[in-house]
Amino acid sequence: MITQHTVEALRARVNEARTRGLKIGFVPTMGNLHKGHISLIDRAKAECDFVVSSIFVNPLQFNDASDLERYPRTLPEDQAKLEAASCDLLFAPNVAEMYPNGRDEHTIVHVPKVSEGLCGGSRPGHFDGVSTVVMKLFNQVNADVAYFGEKDFQQVAVIKKMVADLSMAISIVTVPTARADDGLALSSRNGYLTPTERAIAPGLYQALQGIAKALQDGISMPKSIANATLQLNQQGFRCDYLEVRRASDLAPAIAGDQDVVVIGAAYLGNARLIDNLITRLNRVID
Numbered sequence: 334m335i336t337q338h339t340v341e342a343l344r345a346r347v348n349e350a351r352t353r354g355l356k357i358g359f360v361p362t363m364g365n366l367h368k369g370h371i372s373l374i375d376r377a378k379a380e381c382d383f384v385v386s387s388i389f390v391n392p393l394q395f396n397d398a399s400d401l402e403r404y405p406r407t408l409p410e411d412q413a414k415l416e417a418a419s420c421d422l423l424f425a426p427n428v429a430e431m432y433p434n435g436r437d438e439h440t441i442v443h444v445p446k447v448s449e450g451l452c453g454g455s456r457p458g459h460f461d462g463v464s465t466v467v468m469k470l471f472n473q474v475n476a477d478v479a480y481f482g483e484k485d486f487q488q489v490a491v492i493k494k495m496v497a498d499l500s501m502a503i504s505i506v507t508v509p510t511a512r513a514d515d516g517l518a519l520s521s522r523n524g525y526l527t528p529t530e531r532a533i534a535p536g537l538y539q540a541l542q543g544i545a546k547a548l549q550d551g552i553s554m555p556k557s558i559a560n561a562t563l564q565l566n567q568q569g570f571r572c573d574y575l576e577v578r579r580a581s582d583l584a585p586a587i588a589g590d591q592d593v594v595v596i597g598a599a600y601l602g603n604a605r606l607i608d609n610l611i612t613r614l615n616r617v618i619d
């Protein structure tokens with residue numbers, strides 16, 4: 334695997350692959366890679382001929398300076414993992430390469446509606462930062478297909494809408510969330526958990542499963558959510574949000590909806606964990 338740090342060098346390599354008629358797959362990341370990221374690379378390798386990954390801790394999507402500062406940066410270890418997964422090219426630009434004129438004058442891509450509420454509500458500006466950097470990376474890499482993890486359900490919805498609205502010539506593939514044996518969704522932020530918190534952490538996914546089961550059992554949506562919130566807070570989480578949304582467009586679920594995503598975020602110690610559960614209810618919400 335080769336690592337390129339500039340857009341110019343990246344483009345030269347990808348163009349070379351394109352001239353050979355290769356199908357280009359792209360896996361954008363912020364590094365500190367885990368098995369979830371590698372499952373994206375594996376899927377891209379299975380479906381494409383030349384796989385590019387990127388590692389860039391994007392300052393634009395952090396609404397909290399201390400969160401940006403402590404975000405784990407583990408380039409040598411990540412390079413070894415990508416190499417082992419047979420990734421073909423790593424693009425690892427620095428901030429000056431991505432934002433040469435600084436952040437304040439940079440064009441911002443704003444995707445309305447799906448970026449509002451949920452994580453967009455708790456992290457103002459976060460999805461503008463995500464859509465802006467992903468748009469840039471898509472233009473820089475010029476791939477045929479890009480791969481994203483389902484754990485970041487709202488992020489994927491934002492990116493899919495951006496691609497559709499702006500008629501971008503790239504396909505988006507979503508890959509199921511990779512989980513630890515106890516159900517915890519793999520995330521770079523799990524590294525912030527102490528051993529005690531790590532033992533409690535699967536409680537978030539269990540709370541989502543609890544809401545889905547309660548809805549199936551005919552318990553009202555507000556009551557299902559209130560019970561799960563109470564349970565999480567008693568376990569030591571600080572619940573950020575728990576919601577039931579329509580899976581197709583992330584609009585709040587209403588009477589008659591059956592295909593829903595139960596989605597949540599909660600703080601545990603120094604970590605903010607997110608997760609979701611896509612489910613088809615055997616009865617419509619009333």
Ligand code: PAF
Binds near residue numbers: 363463485488
């Ligand atoms: O999911 C992530 O790691 C990031 O939000 C992404 C898509 C790489 C953009 O910085």
